[in-house]
Amino acid sequence: MADPLTDDEERAWRTFIESSWALHTALEDDLRAKTGLSMNDYHVLVHLSEAPGHRLRMGELAAALWFSPSRVTYQINSMVKRGLVLKQPCPEDGRGQEAVLTDEGLAALETAAPLHLITVRDRFIDRLDPDELEVVHRVFEKVRKA
Amino acid sequence: MADPLTDDEERAWRTFIESSWALHTALEDDLRAKTGLSMNDYHVLVHLSEAPGHRLRMGELAAALWFSPSRVTYQINSMVKRGLVLKQPCPEDGRGQEAVLTDEGLAALETAAPLHLITVRDRFIDRLDPDELEVVHRVFEKVRKA
Numbered sequence: 001m002a003d004p005l006t007d008d009e010e011r012a013w014r015t016f017i018e019s020s021w022a023l024h025t026a027l028e029d030d031l032r033a034k035t036g037l038s039m040n041d042y043h044v045l046v047h048l049s050e051a052p053g054h055r056l057r058m059g060e061l062a063a064a065l066w067f068s069p070s071r072v073t074y075q076i077n078s079m080v081k082r083g084l085v086l087k088q089p090c091p092e093d094g095r096g097q098e099a100v101l102t103d104e105g106l107a108a109l110e111t112a113a114p115l116h117l118i119t120v121r122d123r124f125i126d127r128l129d130p131d132e133l134e135v136v137h138r139v140f141e142k143v144r145k146a
Numbered sequence: 147m148a149d150p151l152t153d154d155e156e157r158a159w160r161t162f163i164e165s166s167w168a169l170h171t172a173l174e175d176d177l178r179a180k181t182g183l184s185m186n187d188y189h190v191l192v193h194l195s196e197a198p199g200h201r202l203r204m205g206e207l208a209a210a211l212w213f214s215p216s217r218v219t220y221q222i223n224s225m226v227k228r229g230l231v232l233k234q235p236c237p238e239d240g241r242g243q244e245a246v247l248t249d250e251g252l253a254a255l256e257t258a259a260p261l262h263l264i265t266v267r268d269r270f271i272d273r274l275d276p277d278e279l280e281v282v283h284r285v286f287e288k289v290r291k292a
Contacts, residue, residue, distance in 0.1 A: 136158050136162050
């Protein structure tokens, strides 16, 4: 049995979970309306665009995005259907598969990035001072560690 | 055109968005596996259980959860089908509708709450010190303001 949350913990937790969920929903709705991409699509495109040769093994992508293997497979299959990425066998290791950014995927990212940036600044970054941003970074590094 | 993110902003934003998304996914997967409820189900049950008479107008529920009207309607209809809530006309105002917690909904919440608490402590609350929790509360209050 875990200890009940104290009043301060309860207040912080509720505010965080409801506000961050609303933020995710707003970012997702906004991105979809402007570009047709989901937030998951967007983050996959960002990671691939930054990788050498615009390609990552499925396991590397799952680790980068903190996705389960089944979630990353589902996500990439959906993006393959839309022409945003290709799946190819790994050059060094015939058993594994890589996701490879297509020209269409890169173009979609380049169109979406400045539009998404406006929302990210407006709804999050520009509301925080530098000290708060530093704490947010530290807190979510700790939260990310499995 | 919004200014590009500085390196510090980019680092904090990426860590926050990927880590909080992974946290939401983990909480959702965990809650569903243990109880069959989604996080949205859970938060609706919490808000109704705290309301006088265990009932809230649809608009009040939307505001409490930062849901759009269409999202709250979809969510409540899904919970009505599963017997967790009822929809009833508002007593004062025949046009509006209220969501009302059922005994089954309350029982589902009472079973889920201690299980969910373990995950919330383990993945978030117990990783933060009191100062960090205070900043998290302040930051997400600011983010929540539309």
